Amino acid sequence: MIAPRRVLVTGASGFIGRHALQPLLRRGFEVHAVTSREPPRQAPPGVRWHRADLLAPAGPGDLLAAAAPTHLLHFAWYAEHGRFWTSAENLRWTAATIALVQAFAERGGRRAVLAGTCAEYRWGGPGPRIEGVTPLEPATLYGTAKHATRALLQAASAELGIEFAWGRVFFLYGPGEAPGRLVASVARALVAGERAATGDGTQIRDFLHVADVAGAFAALLDSPVTGAVNIASGEGRSLRDVIAAIGAATGREDLLDVGALPPRPGDPDELVAGVGRLRDEVGFVPSIGLRDGIEGTVAWWREQAG
Amino acid sequence: MIAPRRVLVTGASGFIGRHALQPLLRRGFEVHAVTSREPPRQAPPGVRWHRADLLAPAGPGDLLAAAAPTHLLHFAWYAEHGRFWTSAENLRWTAATIALVQAFAERGGRRAVLAGTCAEYRWGGPGPRIEGVTPLEPATLYGTAKHATRALLQAASAELGIEFAWGRVFFLYGPGEAPGRLVASVARALVAGERAATGDGTQIRDFLHVADVAGAFAALLDSPVTGAVNIASGEGRSLRDVIAAIGAATGREDLLDVGALPPRPGDPDELVAGVGRLRDEVGFVPSIGLRDGIEGTVAWWREQAG
Numbered sequence: 327m328i329a330p331r332r333v334l335v336t337g338a339s340g341f342i343g344r345h346a347l348q349p350l351l352r353r354g355f356e357v358h359a360v361t362s363r364e365p366p367r368q369a370p371p372g373v374r375w376h377r378a379d380l381l382a383p384a385g386p387g388d389l390l391a392a393a394a395p396t397h398l399l400h401f402a403w404y405a406e407h408g409r410f411w412t413s414a415e416n417l418r419w420t421a422a423t424i425a426l427v428q429a430f431a432e433r434g435g436r437r438a439v440l441a442g443t444c445a446e447y448r449w450g451g452p453g454p455r456i457e458g459v460t461p462l463e464p465a466t467l468y469g470t471a472k473h474a475t476r477a478l479l480q481a482a483s484a485e486l487g488i489e490f491a492w493g494r495v496f497f498l499y500g501p502g503e504a505p506g507r508l509v510a511s512v513a514r515a516l517v518a519g520e521r522a523a524t525g526d527g528t529q530i531r532d533f534l535h536v537a538d539v540a541g542a543f544a545a546l547l548d549s550p551v552t553g554a555v556n557i558a559s560g561e562g563r564s565l566r567d568v569i570a571a572i573g574a575a576t577g578r579e580d581l582l583d584v585g586a587l588p589p590r591p592g593d594p595d596e597l598v599a600g601v602g603r604l605r606d607e608v609g610f611v612p613s614i615g616l617r618d619g620i621e622g623t624v625a626w627w628r629e630q631a632g
Numbered sequence: 633m634i635a636p637r638r639v640l641v642t643g644a645s646g647f648i649g650r651h652a653l654q655p656l657l658r659r660g661f662e663v664h665a666v667t668s669r670e671p672p673r674q675a676p677p678g679v680r681w682h683r684a685d686l687l688a689p690a691g692p693g694d695l696l697a698a699a700a701p702t703h704l705l706h707f708a709w710y711a712e713h714g715r716f717w718t719s720a721e722n723l724r725w726t727a728a729t730i731a732l733v734q735a736f737a738e739r740g741g742r743r744a745v746l747a748g749t750c751a752e753y754r755w756g757g758p759g760p761r762i763e764g765v766t767p768l769e770p771a772t773l774y775g776t777a778k779h780a781t782r783a784l785l786q787a788a789s790a791e792l793g794i795e796f797a798w799g800r801v802f803f804l805y806g807p808g809e810a811p812g813r814l815v816a817s818v819a820r821a822l823v824a825g826e827r828a829a830t831g832d833g834t835q836i837r838d839f840l841h842v843a844d845v846a847g848a849f850a851a852l853l854d855s856p857v858t859g860a861v862n863i864a865s866g867e868g869r870s871l872r873d874v875i876a877a878i879g880a881a882t883g884r885e886d887l888l889d890v891g892a893l894p895p896r897p898g899d900p901d902e903l904v905a906g907v908g909r910l911r912d913e914v915g916f917v918p919s920i921g922l923r924d925g926i927e928g929t930v931a932w933w934r935e936q937a938g
Contacts, residue, residue, distance in 0.1 A: 383689050414791045417734045420784060421727040428723045470787040474780035478726060481776040485720045 332356040333547065334393045336380060336426070337401030338373075339366045341502055342441065342495070345540035346399065347373050353548045358393040360402070380422045390433050398430045398438040399547050407506035411445075416471035423475050431486035438483075439547045442476055442494040442554065444532075445469030449594035456600035457494070457554045465592060480553060489552050493543050496558035496599050499568075500536030500619065501626035509533075509623060512569055516576040517627040523586035527566030530596040532558040535619035538612040545610040551603070558599030559612050571617055575624040638662040639853065640699045642686060642732070643707030644679075645672045647808055648747065648801070651846035652705065653679050659854045664699040666708070686728045696739050704736045704744040705853050713812035717751075722777035729781050737792035744789075745853045748782055748800040748860065750838075751775030755900035762906035763800070763860045771898060786859060795858050799849050802864035802905050805874075806842030806925060807932035815839075815929060818875055822882040823933040829892035833872030836902040838864040841925035844918040851916040857909070864905030865918055877923055881930040 333350055337343040338359030348370045350357050357373045359365070365375040378389045380402055400423060404415035427438055447455040448463040462477075464470045476492045483490035499509035508524070515522040534542075534557065542557045566584060573579035604610050614622075639656055643649040644665030654676050656663050663679045665671070671681040684695045686708055706729060710721035733744050753761040754769040768783075770776045782798045789796035805815035814830070821828040840848075840863065848863045872890060879885035910916050920928075 383691055385689055412791055414734060414737075414788055417730050417784065417788055417792075421730040421734075424723050424727040428720060431720075464787075467787050467791060471784055474784040478723065478777055478780040481770075481773050482720055482723055485718055485773060486723075 329396075330356050331397055332358060332393065332395045333397040333399055334358045334360060334390070334395035334430070335399045335401065336360045337403065338375075339363055340401055340405070341504070341536055342498070342540050342543065343401040344369065344502065345500070345537050346401070346543055349541045349544035350399070350547070353544055355397065358395060360389060380426060381418055386426050386429050390429055394433070395430065396434075396436050397547055398427065398435055399543060400426060400438065400440045403441070405504075407504050411466045411468045413467070416467050420471045420475050424478065427479050427488075428486065431488045435488055437489040437491075437547065438479075439491045439493060439543060440476070440479070441543070442472050442492045443469060444494055444496045444556075444558075444597055444599065446473040446476070446494060449597065452596050454560070454598050454600035455556065457556060457603055476554065483552070489550070491546055491552050492554045493546055493557040494554055494599070495539060496532040496534065496556065496597065498534050498536045498539045500623055503536070503623075508565065509568065509572065509620070510627075512572045512582075513576070513620075513624050513627045516572060516578040516581050517624065517631050519578070519581070521581050521583055523583040524569055525565070525587045525589055526585040527564055527569055528595075529565050529593060530562040530598060531565060531568075532561065532598040533563055533568060533616060534559045534612055535614040538614050541613075542604060542608070542610045545608050549608045551607045555603045555608060556599035556601055557604065558601055560599055560601035560605075562596065562598040563616060568616070568620070571620040572624065575621045635702075636662050637703055638664060638699065638701045639703040639705055640664045640666060640696070640701035640736070641705045641707065642666045643709065644681075645669055646707055646711070647810065647842060648804070648846050648849065649707040650675070650808065651806070651843050652707070652849055655847045655850035656705070656853070659850055661703065664701060666695060686732060687724055692732045692735050696735055700739070701736065702740075702742050703853055704733065704741055705849060706732065706744065706746045709747070711810075713810050717772045717774045719773070722773050726777045726781050730784065733785050733794075734792065737794045741794055743795040743797075743853065744785075745797045745799060745849060746782070746785070747849070748778050748798045749775060750800055750802045750862075750864075750903055750905065752779040752782070752800060755903065758902050760866070760904050760906035761862065763862060763909055765906075782860065789858070795856070797852055797858050798860045799852055799863040800860055800905070801845060802838040802840065802862065802903065804840050804842050804845045806929055809842070809929075814871065815874065815878065815926070818878045818888075819882070819926075819930050819933045822878060822884040822887050823930065823937050825884070825887070827887050827889055829889045830875055831871070831893045831895055832891040833870055833875055834901075835871050835899060836868040836904060837871060837874075838867065838904040839869055839874060839922060840865045840918055841920040844920050848910060848914070848916045848918075851914050855914045857913045861909045861914060862905035862907055863910065864907055866905055866907035866911075868902060868904040869922060874922070874926070877926040878930065881927045
């Protein structure tokens with residue numbers, strides 16, 4: 327008989343979290359989902375929901391006692407669009423994340439996978455960002471907080487007696503994205519028949535559909551791989567290409583106003599992942615190409631509008 | 633009229649903390665001292681004591697409300713001899729330290745100075761460890777935790793609206809040191825007429841008397857200097873020299889058994905600080921030489937024995 331694998335998913339009603347539940351069920355995990363809000367109405371059946379605030383002073387003890395997880399998949403963090411890069415909330419989430427992983431380990435947890443960010447890497451210069459090669463020199467408070475969290479927990483994992491892995495998320499898009507973000511804002515505007523003003527779109531980014539991002543995390547959790555793993559497509563696309571794909575999917579290229587907004591200071595020219603670890607060690611290959619992914623996202627915005 | 637400067641000193645009954653109270657009073661601070669234990673009997677008059685556990689789930693809110701500090705001098709950390717290098721308690725103290733500094737800033741605190749460690753630096757190779765020059769590549773969980781704490785809080789200080797400085801402590805000794813540590817253990821043994829077995833003593837270290845360490849922290853707090861500052865003498869001494877000084881001060885060189893213990897794995901050959909920032913920017917110069925300091929320490933152990 328195989329002992330049950332129970333995963334506690336934090337941020338389970340968030341953008342990545344809610345897409346991770348189905349892939350985890352498919353891999354045979356008993357899924358315990360945590361949210362600080364109401365559980366979402368469209369969650370897959372079989373998921374056990376817990377309502378908890380990971381920032382509460384009492385800490386995660388009651389939650390961990392209730393779920394008794396063998397695995398932890400931690401997505402929850404401060405993600406307010408436009409503010410998360412610099413907010414002091416990053417400190418609260420760093421402290422809460424350290425406390426969560428320590429409590430998880432002390433209660434017998436075996437394997438923890440956490441969400442990191444491409445903002446941990448040095449941003450200057452061309453070429454792929456590669457785990458263990460590209461210097462970790464975050465330019466933002468958000469990146470610094472994620473980097474500090476990873477470095478500490480990875481160094482502590484042997485003492486804690488857990489396996490520890492860290493998925494560095496690059497750029498993502500898909501149904502349910504916060505409306506202020508690039509793909510969501512352009513798709514929403516074009517579906518609504520409104521003008522969409524953007525920057526010049528020359529920057530190269532590594533985009534992955536949120537369902538693939540979530541699937542990659544489920545695969546990483548279900549693997550024995552430890553340390554940092556980029557969660558990305560490995561392919562650079564210009565923002566201009568992505569915007570054009572939204573124009574094509576909506577048939578409203580006429581509403582695009584590319585170049586209307588000024589460049590954002592500090593925005594790097596190119597951010598593309600090396601995906602050797604994800605592909606060769608975790609064994610995950612994305613299944614949703616950019617055009618299909620954008621078409622699905624536009625369809626979702628049409629549903630919201632209708 | 634000058635607004636009062638109120639400093640909250642954590643770990644105030646600890647080895648460095650208790651030596652810092654008098655220098656802070658002399659510099660005109662109103663001193664609020666925190667300890668999780670009984671306040672020490674020999675504390676200088678004028679210090680206001682608070683009893684609080686910084687690891688308690690409720691956090692430091694009540695303490696900060698009671699003391700209303702403008703300045704923070706944070707020494708408290710897990711320091712159990714022989715265990716602090718690898719203990720998971722370093723995670724709890726990282727989280728508690730982040731929470732403390734954030735709460736201090738949110739309640740109007742202006743300047744925070746925290747205790748770091750030479751274990752944040754890369755240990756290999758000769759030459760002084762210099763702030764901003766020597767790579768930060770901690771080899772231990774303790775060093776990693778301190779490094780992560782410093783990197784995060786320094787990056788957050790502008791957002792928090794505080795000045796932030798970080799004193800990297802090298803090696804220290806003096807009255808009241810924990811009996812398991814080198815100088816304390818040799819001094820105690822020789823005063824008691826017992827044999828003192830040590831390693832071969834070839835390692836070069838940068839020793840500073842605890843009163844100078846504490847005085848340097850008080851000077852750093854009382855300065856506008858921000859970022860990391862080594863708290864050290866700048867002079868390398870072999871452990872053999874230090875042990876010999878204890879032999880001379882006790883007159884019991886006959887009890888020394890240098891070389892009886894094997895080398896400790898991972899112990900670096902040389903750890904000496906560059907003290908340019910401490911001397912030239914903070915303006916602090918140590919006042920207690922090694923021979924005088926060792927003699928005073930031996931006298932203190934004689935008092936304990938008598």
